[in-house]
Amino acid sequence: MEVKLLHKAFESAGDAISITDHKTDKIIYVNNAFINLFGYTDEELNTGDVTKPVYADPLVGREIFQKTKRGESWSGEVEMVTKNDKHIWVSVRADAIKNQAGEIVSLLGIHTDITRRILKEKTMRESEELLRTLVNSMGDVIYTLDCKQRYVGIFGHWINYKGIKPEYCIGKTNKEIFKSKDVSIHNTANQLALNGKNVVYEWKIKDQKGIQFYHNSLSPILDSKGNVTGIVGVGRNITELKWTQNKFAAEKEQLAVTLRSIGDGVITTDTEGKVFLINQVAEEIIGWNQEDVKGKHLAEIFCIIDEKTKQVCQDPLDKLIKNQKDKGFSNFNTLVTRGGTRKIIADNGAPIKDKKNNIIGYVIVFRDITEQKKNEAQFALSQKLKSIGQLAAGIAHEINTPMQYISDNTRFLQDAFNNIYTFWNYCNQAKKTVTEGNMSPELIVEIDNKEKELDIDYIMSEIPKAVEQSLEGIDRVSKLVLAMKEFAYPGIKEKSPADLNKAVENTITISRNEWKYAADMEINLEQNIPLVKCVIDEINQVFLNIIVNAAQAIKEAIEKNYLNRGKITVKTKSEGSFVYISISDNGIGIPKNIIDKIYDPFFTTKDVGKGSGQGLLIAYDIISNKHNGSIEVNSKVGKGTTFTICLPIENDNSKGGYEK
Template sequence: MTEDQDSTDAPKILSGTADVASGSDLLDAAMEIDAPEDVRARFLALLTEQKRRKKETTQRLKTILDSVVEGILIIDATGMIQDFNKSAAEILRATGDELLGTSVDIMFIDRKATVRHKLLNRCINISSGVLKYDYTETMAQRLDGDSFPMEIIVSPANFASEMSYLYIFRDITRRKNAEVAQKKLEEDLREALKLEAIGHLAGGIAHEINTPSQYIRDNLKFLNDSYGALSRMLGLALQTLWKNRANLPPNTFEDFARQMRDSDLEFLLEEIPHATQQSLDGINQVARIVLSMKEFSHPGGTEKTTTDINRVLSNVIVISRNEWKHNADITEELDPEIPHIPCHINEVNQVFLNLIVNAAQAIQAAGRKPEEGHITVKTTSLDDSILISISDNGTGIAKENRSKVFNPFFTTKEVGKGTGQGLSITHDIVTVRHGGRIWFETEMGKGTTFRVLLPAEDRTGKKPDEKSEKAKT
């Protein structure tokens, strides 16, 4: 090795190729020393020990650097890679000495080196006379072209009187994924809190609506009941006038009869009962919606409560009416003998709401007319479980999609019309939170039936026993 080579080549320590002083040259030099044999022997022993320690130190340094999770590159002033540690090769997916002598720009997405120059300016502020070391994040790429988020610091290093730089970097893909997951969790939490607030608000609104609805209903009922008595009295008065018309002043009865025709009294007597009854039916429907909304939005506790599944389904059908009334009719086949079961009421509400809304959307997607669309909601009592079936005559589920129905974020809806979370959350609520089962039966062009099996006893985390398993068949 010439003197010039020694001053320009960085030592290969990181990759384990450090140039330890040549043992043979030193031994040859020692043999030529004109000294007693014992002095020469001690000198040779010192040289050998020095060589061993240097080799041991180099090996220890290599072991330490290879155990560091960060990738380390030694870059010369021209931007060429002079050395690297094991982690650098693994992160960049390099084999052997593939990195040596290549430009450090290969690890940056921007091949024009503008990223590297900005990085140097940010991490090393030499113009102020103060070296500043600062981590920064940027997108990098491996030798196979795969990109990844990288955290990197650059610091100056001086090897053999030659200005070099240490690039210390790490792959932060896992951290970025965790940050995305955390952000999603926070968004879900905010959405849950918003829904909870809306639930409380809905309960308050329901109470406020319920009070005037009550006296409107009572007044309409009073008018409807009173109309019969008034109608009978009016009929009796007409009969009396007719019988005694000869004793009345001239033209009195004729004038009265003309006034009756002009006011269309016959039509009023016929239509007023219908109008009041329709108003009663309407206000009763409002009262039912208000009650259903109040029960649906009632905040549930952390513990399960004994629940009437039939009542839950009836409330959900009322609440979701606007989703299905334009596409289908709903038939309720609710077994009155089913037992009350332990549930998280709000979560079960969400399950049935998702399934009914999906059924309505499937019918709409099938292009059926409102009078042709039909949804059936049925409950059946089994030995130790309740089976809930929600059927539609919609499009059915394609074969290639059946295995993915309960997967998170899977949806066949257009962008902006579905998140793919509904059935995934439904599956989690039924199986994990309630220890039940959910499955479906489908036929293309004819429709789909979703079945939910809920245990009559709280056995969260356990599968339904053999009797419940038979319910599927």
């Protein structure tokens, strides 16, 4: 009766049960749960080694079998294999069954399927390891505290302070861990989190590497009823970030000091042209301050005049960026300040780009050159007066020569008139005598003698010559005076169409005394050459400087016996949208080692007092900077030099060089 009840209990049990005979090692019983779990019947298991079919590792099965045969109990979790080769995890309990005499008669095995739990635990371990790896890779530390501010768990990068390990901190408070250190900032933050608030704070600690900065974020842990059961915290070492921020702040301050210190005005804007920053110099020039301009569009504070329309430019940023030059201040504009004052500024604009070359804003750099322009105007005028002064003696000589023979011819005409008048009176008296009927043959002889006495025949033949010579002299003086007027008169500083052929002829005329004794002048001017938009008196200055230099180079060559008499050749021609003027001489030439210096300020090869070193510098400035042209030089020592000037027929910049 008891055996039947026991068998019925085994059959209804949820665990897989097996009984093995101690003497024969044959399985004598398996219940239905065993068959369902492993798929084997007792007959199938008795075909060989009882440990082989079901244990994934037969050695483990053999160990369990042998231990129970010795009368010992065994329990544990092992991996087993079902009939269809499915691997499962089983909790095994093995015991020896003894009779009343204490002899082992059979072996009992109870097997509980724990595969789901094992797989779940494995998944949890893998997730935990993944989370741990993720936390460690983040460089942060994640920790939990209980309601007494004791550490419950620590994951990730723990602080490196005096070798304290995370496991040492479990169950301890900050005060117990850091001991002498002031931990009040942590206690206060933790208490706020325990009161249900999210807390963010920063703190620092000194270790062997120096001062380390940390950023902590705390959140309360709530149970299902909303009660605070602890704290979860995330700590991050922000030392590098702090140093970077401090470095950035220092650089920002240095930049601000630099911007305040430099002598140029600086304005920065965003991509829409709204002002972000202006420095002190910019404030002084435009009359606005940083507080007033921030957020305003550049056009509201940076008012420049459009030289074509004479109106305030509506989009100065677009104008400056389009006229952007590679470097330096190549743009000149008239600025209207906040107070209405007009100033001349040199400016340039450029986009601000990030590392990916994306435009993130714009910068405008400018300087007030009003006084500089006034000084340049005075300098230009003084240079012109100096040039005229240097030519004055020659011009006086050029005027004196025709004036001399005009004077001589005038005196001759005066004397001739007196003689003719005397002869005319004598003839009138003779006429009266004839009229009165007193004519005699002696009267005719007297008239002839008087004519010879007064040299009437000579006078009549020389008067036309004297008049012609005088007219030629007057014309020559007139042309010279007109040339001087057109050369020296400042005129209007706005660029306007001008005849360069006429400018060349005028310059040659007034400089004639500089070259006529040493050189012949050959002129080859293109007929009907296009008018060039320029400031003509500045161009005259350039022509004069180069022609005088050519004459001086020829004189030096004559002194060194390179030639007996030189030649200066001036040519003009048009090509496309440009006009070219070349001035050549066969003088001494320019050595290769100094040809690159001829446009340098104050550079001269002349003796002290004979040259300022400013002539070619001014020529270069006028042609290249003020007229968007070019000036090139080719020279060979002992053979001569050629300067070639190229000017655009149309010039976008309406302003010339110096303004009065």
